[in-house]
Amino acid sequence: MNSAFENGKSNQTATWMLIFGAWLVASVSTLGALFFGEVMQLPPCVLCWYQRIFMFPLVLILPVGMFPFDRKVVRYALPLAALGWLVAAFHVLLIAGVIPEGIRPCTQGVPCSEKMIEWFGFVTIPLLSLVAFSTVIALLVLAHPRDYK
Numbered sequence: 001m002n003s004a005f006e007n008g009k010s011n012q013t014a015t016w017m018l019i020f021g022a023w024l025v026a027s028v029s030t031l032g033a034l035f036f037g038e039v040m041q042l043p044p045c046v047l048c049w050y051q052r053i054f055m056f057p058l059v060l061i062l063p064v065g066m067f068p069f070d071r072k073v074v075r076y077a078l079p080l081a082a083l084g085w086l087v088a089a090f091h092v093l094l095i096a097g098v099i100p101e102g103i104r105p106c107t108q109g110v111p112c113s114e115k116m117i118e119w120f121g122f123v124t125i126p127l128l129s130l131v132a133f134s135t136v137i138a139l140l141v142l143a144h145p146r147d148y149k
Helices: 002-039 046-066 073-096 125-143
Strands: none
Touching: 002 046, 002 073, 002 125, 046 073, 046 125, 073 125
């Protein structure tokens, strides 16, 4: 009986760590977006704004599920991360030239197809966003099966 309790406690700790990791990625992403916009003075395009709309709430939602611990937070965070991932993937494909010219969503302001930053010849802000959303999703999916044990 004691080992079942310890095993349950171990699963809870592992799930908490996965959710904490997702929060950490969301926090670093949020700080990065704010750094690009406020410090480097890079204006965000429309798609960048949508990605921020899906990432920024994760910084607030995930800790609500960690203190006190509530595994159900995955239910609320995962849809936000998935929608953000879709916008980021669309943005990466737009910059890569895969999305046709006529589907471009940014008709005013900063063009969404413009590369504001390109590190190492391929790392752009939308790619960083896609990686961040992918990491958050992976951590939340890993935390989800433990949700119902």
